[in-house]
Amino acid sequence: MKVILLQDVKGQGKKGxxxxxxxxxxxxxxxxxxxxxPETSDKINVLNQQEKARLAKIEKEKKEALDIxxxxxxxxxxxxxxxxxxGRLFGAVTSQEISDCLAEQYGIRIEKNKIMQSEPIKTFGxxxxxxxxxxxxxxxxxxxxxxQK
Numbered sequence: 001m002k003v004i005l006l007q008d009v010k011g012q013g014k015k016g017x018x019x020x021x022x023x024x025x026x027x028x029x030x031x032x033x034x035x036x037x038p039e040t041s042d043k044i045n046v047l048n049q050q051e052k053a054r055l056a057k058i059e060k061e062k063k064e065a066l067d068i069x070x071x072x073x074x075x076x077x078x079x080x081x082x083x084x085x086x087g088r089l090f091g092a093v094t095s096q097e098i099s100d101c102l103a104e105q106y107g108i109r110i111e112k113n114k115i116m117q118s119e120p121i122k123t124f125g126x127x128x129x130x131x132x133x134x135x136x137x138x139x140x141x142x143x144x145x146x147x148q149k
Contacts, residue, residue, distance in 0.1 A: 001026045003036040004043055016047060062135045069139035071108055072131065077101050077141060080148035083124065092120035093145055098129065102141065121145055 001023045005013050009030070013019050018039055021030065030036035037043060079101050083089045095115040103109050116130045127143045 002039040003030060004039050004047060005030075005036050007035050009035050016051070018044070018047075062137075065133040065135055065137045068108060068110070068133055069137055071106070072139045072141055075102070075106050075108070075142065077105060077143050079143055079145050081124075081145055082148050087124050089122050089124075089145070092122050093143070098141065098143060115141070 002018060002020055003026050005015055005017050005019065008014050012021065021036075026036065026038075031038075077098060079093050079097055081089045081093055081097075095112040095117060098115055099110055099112045110131060110133075114132050114134075116132060118130075121127055121143070124145050124147065127145065129141045129143055131139050131141050133139060
């Protein structure tokens, strides 16, 4: 019997795969546990439509990541910070602060866990920070840490 898997089944296949199994295995194990459904032309069409939608979504997200990478090349983010004597900051500039300033100044939303700081920023000045946008797209954010007034 040919079935379409609705979930990953160990030893059989992954979700969405069409496989051949024995009638008893399908009726007694896969169907009662909602792990698979019988293969029909309607269900194959639904499966193909879902795959097309998934690929379109991935393509859209990749295009958005490339657009953000292009925007980041021309952005210089100014991060205000409080400091003590000698230009040393109280604490450090965090990824969350960089993300908030980027959203406030340029309207670009990037999650803080995508901003990769090699070392903490603890003094005033200009810095470059890498940002992983997904789909192996890495961009650089130019940051200027200024004194908060």
